[in-house]
Amino acid sequence: MTQQLAPTIDRAYARSFVDDAIRPEADTWDRAGAIPEDLLDRIAGAGLWAPFLPSELGGAGIDMVTLGEIHEEVGRGCSSVRSLLTVHTMLSWALQRFGTDAQIQQWGPELATGRTLGAFCLSEPGAGSDTAAITTTAVPHNGGWLLNGVKKWTTNGQRADLFLVFAKGPTSTIALLVPSNAPGVLVNPIDDMLGTRSSMLAEIAFSDVALGPDALLGPSGFASGMVLTGTLDLGRYSVAAGSVGIIQACVDACSSYAAQRRVGGTPLRDLPLIQAKLSDMVTDVRAARLLLAEAGRLKDRGDAATIMATWIAKYFASTAAARHASEAVQIHGANGCSPEFPVGRFYRDAKVMEIIEGSTEIQRMTIAAEAYRKWES
Amino acid sequence: MTTTDRILAFITNRFPQAEISDVEDIFSLGYINSLFAMELVMFIEKEFTITIPNDELRIDNFRTAKAMTELVDGLRSAVV
Structure with missing residues (x-):
């Protein structure tokens, strides 16, 4: 008799799940306007709805850095699925942080297993x-x-x-x-x-x-304002992670496309302007990932600085995602505007990232206020 | 540093221009918003290794550094 060990929930695990269960179908779901129940069940089976909840509630007790990596991987595959994880995470985190023992016992296992989905x-x-x-x-x-x-x-x-x-x-x-x-x-x-x-x-x-x-x-x-502030902070963290995932998806799509496409007999990959776009994508995805990881590390330490770090990570990652998704369509030319390539979906999804969980304008106001804080009179 | 000194240091680090005593109402300064309130609670929980229960998240417990010190001392003595 063999005992089956629970899988380690980490980036590699999420990446494998996304490449198998999410990425191949994301465009189909985008056109259908819905995520099928089967996928929701598979996410539950994989233990990915709220893996940060403690094991006694049915979660895996993973840290926030790892949660960010998982949401990035899901965002790389499909922003809609990632957004379902985001709102479920927000409710689950708020319950864990502010719930009474009775509320946690009632809803915690339901949310950890995905039997109950939150919004x-x-x-x-x-x-x-x-x-x-x-x-x-x-x-x-x-x-x-x-x-x-x-x-x-x-x-x-x-x-x-x-x-x-x-x-x-x-x-x-x-x-x-x-x-x-x-x-x-x-x-x-x-x-x-x-x-x-x-x-x-x-x-x-x-x-x-x-x-x-x-x-x-x-x-x-x-x-009471802290419930909202804390919940939005987690949502912002997840959206930042999803935005990193969009940029990575742009890098993957564009490097693959440019490596194979020829224009006037010249490989697209050899054109300096294409190389410039791709190099900016690669640089920004690394920078955004570092900002996200820093916000996650501060969360894991319970450091109050995580709130501003998350604002900054979300601002950087979401604006970079919108910029690079636009360039990804540009690199693909007319193909980028067709349903045969995913970059059109990245472009539309990335725009949403600049609006939700704090618009770019609100983020700029908040980050600037931080810079001015010591000069308050 | 005393508990009160550590709390005052956190506040003045965030607002260097604030000249406050341990009994001064920080909400009267006009700087406090929900974001800083969250930061303040996170700081206290991390700095003093405590969890502040919901029923202690009352404004009077955070109005002054002295009140926050009493909250910290009370929660620490409860777990000893």
């Missing part, structure tokens, strides 16, 4: 970057909460089982755990987006959704 509900039709403008309300009701409002652009909203919803509470913004099958929850799919087209976006309407007292995640009052 993150913050943006609204009238509130994107301006989170203070959210109008969804949670009022005390029969010892619990009554939730009303509409959330928009919810990644995996069409499929998720559990939503982490941010709403205006009696004195501050609060976070609530809301099952998608709770009475009063209405899911309206959002299709035909520019990028991450198979991330199963939805608008979620909450109409007199009655929740128990155990729906509240984390503290209210002064510290």
Whole structure:
């Protein structure tokens, strides 16, 4: 009788999984506008939904550096799948960090195994970057909460089982755990987006959704903002990782294409302007990966500097991804605009990275504010 | 360095222009936002090897360096 050892969940493991299960089908899913259930099950089987959760909950207890590497690999294969991991990670991390023992026992094993998929509900039709403008309300009701409002652009909203919803509470913004099958929850799919087209976006309407007292995640009052700050920080880290993955995918696609393509009898690879584009991609993917790893190391040490390091990693990686995905299409010429090559998908997905989890403009404001901090009067 | 000194050093390292005493309300300085609040909690947890439970994440526990020192001392004594 042989005992099967659990695999080590690391970059090599994720890379193998992505090359086998994700990358070959990503364009098909992009055109279909959805990720098939079979793939969601395979991610669960591979233990990749929330491997940072501790083993007692069903996770693998991996560190944040490794989590970043895994999300990079998934992002290299398909940004839509990576975005599902991102929002699931955000909810799972918030539960682990701010949940009560009862909440963690109820939801932790479900999230670790992927039996329950999580999503993150913050943006609204009238509130994107301006989170203070959210109008969804949670009022005390029969010892619990009554939730009303509409959330928009919810990644995996069409499929998720559990939503982490941010709403205006009696004195501050609060976070609530809301099952998608709770009475009063209405899911309206959002299709035909520019990028991450198979991330199963939805608008979620909450109409007199009655929740128990155990729906509240984390503290209210002064510290409630930390739930949102911490959760967005993890989301930003994952998006930064996914952006590194997009740049690497551009390097892989462009080096392969240029090595085989000839123009006017000259190999594309020999053209200096093509070499310039490719060298910039290679340089930036390494720089972005280092920034991401530094943010991850600071997270693993519990160092407060990780928050700014993550902002910077996401800003650098997402803007570089958008720039290089554009050049990847350029290198491919008309082929790059066709469905026969993946670089068109990289281009559309990369644009999304500059908008989600803190737009490029918000990132610049935040990073500049850090530079000015010591000059505050 | 005392606990209070270490907390004050963290705050003044982040805001070098801040001249605060251990009893001064840091929220009255006008610098504090949710990002710094998160950084402050992370610093205290790492620096003093403690976990601050949800019910202690109250504004009064973070209003002054003295209040934060009392929070740290209380949590440390609870685990001894």
